[in-house]
Amino acid sequence: MSQGGSIHWEEGGQNCSAVWHSENGIAAHKKVVIADDTFTADDAYRLACEGTAILWKGDFQNARQLLQALVRRIDKPSKKSKRAGKRVDKSTDVTPKKTAKDIFNQHRLIQSQRARILGMLLIQCNSDHTIPLRRAPDITQACSEAYGTVDHSYIVSLRELLGVISAHEWRKNGLPILADENGEPIYVHPHYGVFSPVRGEYIELVCSAPLPKSIDGASTAFDIGVGTGVLSIILAMRDVQEIVATDQDDRALTCAKENIALLGLGSQIDIVKANLFPAGKASLIVCNPPWVPARPSSLLEHAVYDPESQMLKGFLAGLKEHLLPQGEGWLILSDLAEHLELRSRQELLSWIEDAGLVVLERIDTKPKHPKAFDDSDSLHFARAAEITSLWRLQIHQKY
Structure with missing residues (x-):
């Protein structure tokens, strides 16, 4: 306490x-x-x-x-x-x-x-x-x-x-994130201090993006910044056999473990306390970092604000050392920071290039949350134009 x-x-x-x-x-x-x-x-x-x-x-x-x-x-x-x-x-x-x-x-x-x-x-x-x-x-x-x-x-x-x-x-009632094969909702139960995955559009991106071909030979994935465990759960539901999920926050680690246990996915998902990457390599590495480069001023703001884009840049810089050949890094990122003039698209692309990566594909979706349609919000001009993307990244062939 x-x-x-x-x-x-x-x-x-x-x-x-x-x-x-x-x-x-x-x-x-x-x-x-x-x-x-x-x-x-x-x-x-x-x-x-x-x-x-x-x-x-x-x-x-x-x-x-x-x-x-x-x-x-x-x-x-x-x-x-x-x-x-x-x-x-x-x-x-x-x-x-x-x-x-x-x-x-x-x-x-x-x-x-x-x-x-x-x-x-x-x-x-x-x-x-x-x-x-x-x-x-x-x-x-x-x-x-x-x-x-x-x-x-x-x-x-x-x-x-x-x-x-x-x-x-x-925590008691849970939050539905997707449906199982019978159409029944699958829930995660956020804990206090752990950001709730209320933005369903990025969940849909991870559900539908094509898995890398290397998964067929090595069905392994890393989930960087596990939070409630939602992305690990989605990957497990998509039949990825071995998933290692990391976080530095003890509340997030406890929350993810509980959600994964409730769904009986403990044999597929291992939770590890680590700064960004665990040891080893994987065919797929996913990360949904905080989207806005600013300093958090409250507990939950740590899931929204990433000072100087530290987590984003750390994820990109480490992918080359942790991806298997033909593996992919999935970066889930909103362009809200670009509309707020806090980060440019060129900066993001230069970080990707400097990390020895290439963009295979960018899958975009529009936000569906209420603030995107609230014209009384002082940031409506940015929220209305916001696009959330899943960037499929791969190691450049010259490396």
């Missing part, structure tokens, strides 16, 4: 403290006030914006409603900003046009500020993961799955706690 010092507050004339917990590494708040059901949303919003945390002591369901009230206040433009927008004379406006990268950076800044404000509403949990508040749900299993066993009371943001509860539901 991640800890970040202690939270201190005054209650009933006494000084109190508890362990502070933040999965995203946020430092323990210095200013803390006690709040209950008499606290107004306007007061909470003002304090949160000023950097004062609010330790909730009232009804749990009222705390959830307060959090929603904070969301509405953050997301609703102020009357002042609306009036300012109406006063702009576009014929004389000389404000420099923002680049795609500017818009992306502003979007991340707004999201960060939003998360900071919403993270100011705090809940105290007992050492057995119960919440000593009226109408509090039973979260013991959800928190045990996410945090493990603890021997102390701790304080966590309500926003993080709701994420833990939501992750428990995903």
Whole structure:
């Protein structure tokens, strides 16, 4: 369980403290006030914006409603900003046009500020993961799955706690990824902190791409960055006989092992803790790295943001040493970063060439997730143009 010092507050004339917990590494708040059901949303919003945390002591369901009230206040433009927008004379406006990268950076800044404000509403949990508040749900299993066993009371943001509860539901109910030969859905069960494979378009690419011919002689594959295990499961369902899946994250390794065991695929898939590649060579090596070259600021963002494209470049650079003759590397990658001006297509092609690889084929698909069709999203211009591709790569013949 991640800890970040202690939270201190005054209650009933006494000084109190508890362990502070933040999965995203946020430092323990210095200013803390006690709040209950008499606290107004306007007061909470003002304090949160000023950097004062609010330790909730009232009804749990009222705390959830307060959090929603904070969301509405953050997301609703102020009357002042609306009036300012109406006063702009576009014929004389000389404000420099923002680049795609500017818009992306502003979007991340707004999201960060939003998360900071919403993270100011705090809940105290007992050492057995119960919440000593009226109408509090039973979260013991959800928190045990996410945090493990603890021997102390701790304080966590309500926003993080709701994420833990939501992750428990995903884990319990599972996520359908494809159908078996009888048309019955096959599920994976994401764990807390492990990215859910909700983008079905890349799953369809891996299901339909032609397997390399070398599979006939050596039915082996590596899955780099296993996550929930979804790509390994697909390859096993496509009759690849020996699959080695790697990851550096312990939660991902545990999650993948559980999903593979539930489907009875343990004899085909071996899970190994490694940075990128395991030892040896394979006929097929697949990787779905984070798609955007930026620094993650939260736990789940590690599956979305790849600082300086480190994982992407590491995968490409290592393929030559780990592919069998006539084997293929499958790179699953969105071009969203290109539309955001964070990486160019020429950069990607140069990394492929420098790694001694050639492109056999690129199989493209359009995204189907709701954000691609949400024109109120500040990044809609990029999401609407996004293409997700499976790049079939092979070692250049000169090597």
